[in-house]
Amino acid sequence: MAVITPLQYEPAFDIAKAVIAGGFNRSRAIEVMADSGFGHASAAFYLNALLTMPSGDAYKKTISNSAARYYLQRFMDEMTAVEFSAVLLSVEAHIRYYNAQGVGKQRALAKILVEFQSQADEHYGQVLSNTVSKTHVEPAAVDQVFNEGATSTIELTIHEREPAALMRVSHILG
Template identity: 35%
Template sequence: MSEMAYKAAKAVYQGTMKKAAGIAELARAGMNSGSAADCINNLKHMLEGERYTRTLNFYATRYYLTNIRSDFGVDALRRACAALELHLDYYDSLGHGRQVKLRKLLKDQLATLPPGPSQAERKGSVVVRPTQRTGTAKTLSARWGVQAKHVLYHKDGTWYHGLKDFPGALFDADGYILFETEEEFRRCAAVRPMPSGDLWVDDGISSISGYVRKTVSDAGQDAAGSAIETEMITHGVTNPTFIPDPEGRAMIRKHVTYERSRRNRAESIRFHGTKCKACLFDFNKTYGPTHAKDYIEVHHVLAVSEQADREIDPCVDLVPLCSNCHSMAHREHGRVLSVEELLALLAGGGGGAG
């Protein structure tokens, strides 16, 4: 089953298979849909060096790491080890005991890595897609006038390779932190070196004193910011560091419904904005912001009843749709249309929505 799960997850990551199709394929093989989704999501997290919260068993983890190296190269394995270490730290924090076998597996895998980052290896046409992008860092550095010899970027400001030259700067999507000297960098307690040689910042670089916020303000970002601020005020969410909530847990009242997270909704709106992803309908523009108040419906790419309390990525698994497009996405019983299918219907019908 590990081989089949990895194959499906790899196809989804490379874009040759839809996530829903991958989940369905694994479900047909006997895996429940929640576990199937975890297997697919965890490969993405590993390849991008991100913490994941849903545990793979020892044999699946070993299979993933072995094949990540052969399919994506040493740099990808380095990121996968960083992701595994973050996962194990998270698991330990829950108080459920230590994953001794996985800790040993991590140690053994790290021992096989060269001492420093190498050039990413490739196999066939497989291209590694790291979360950290040097090109993005250089672009932001030039745009914001940051004078640094070495610049690195990560979208949420939590994971980086090591800075090698100074002045050096770490960027996230909203700003940067500049270290004038290596000594200043080493003194920064918030930046935690990892055994893999990479750097981890628990609360993101925006939490570090001296962080410069340079968010580009546009209508979509302003609307999303307003929406998430409203969510925080209304629902008492006071921690600005976003950690996705699980969704889809069955709750028995007078009937069975499925739990949805307001915080996940707010994060999706912050990322995508409040325009319909299919027809571009904008409630604020049509009805006025005073009345509409950033209204938009949030659509689950995979039906919420199939989530099985799994980890949600609000930027990928949730998209904003207007009421009409949302209804059409769920028009067929037992099948949810993708945004691409909605776009095709709109193009074929020649009409808009909203």
């Protein structure tokens, strides 16, 4: 998997802003991002995350933690407290979505989220905790490891072909 660098993910923020403003459609934005070194799939994932974050909804594909940190800082610098609360909710929803998939945990992203929740309170001069849940991603809880689920045994039956029949078929069919 290729590493997404700041030279790729930083301009993506402004490209997403251009999509929101109507300057690009999604297809053109993905092409511009691909020209900067993104693969097309990665460009689509990052663009979707950037366009989804202000809505407060979960984005479904993971972006790098360094990109998430950069995007959170840019959003905080450019948004009102209410708008930024939606971005924080989006990241929280992404963490919940990803963790529910059972393929891994977003511990580092959860720590970044807690960090930005605290920074936002200071940045905006008000507590955003009434709009953003801080309970399930506190750093102490993030470091805990939970082993869930029971062991399951799966029985598998494999039907092998008769070697002589297999040779005859391959001789006939080529």
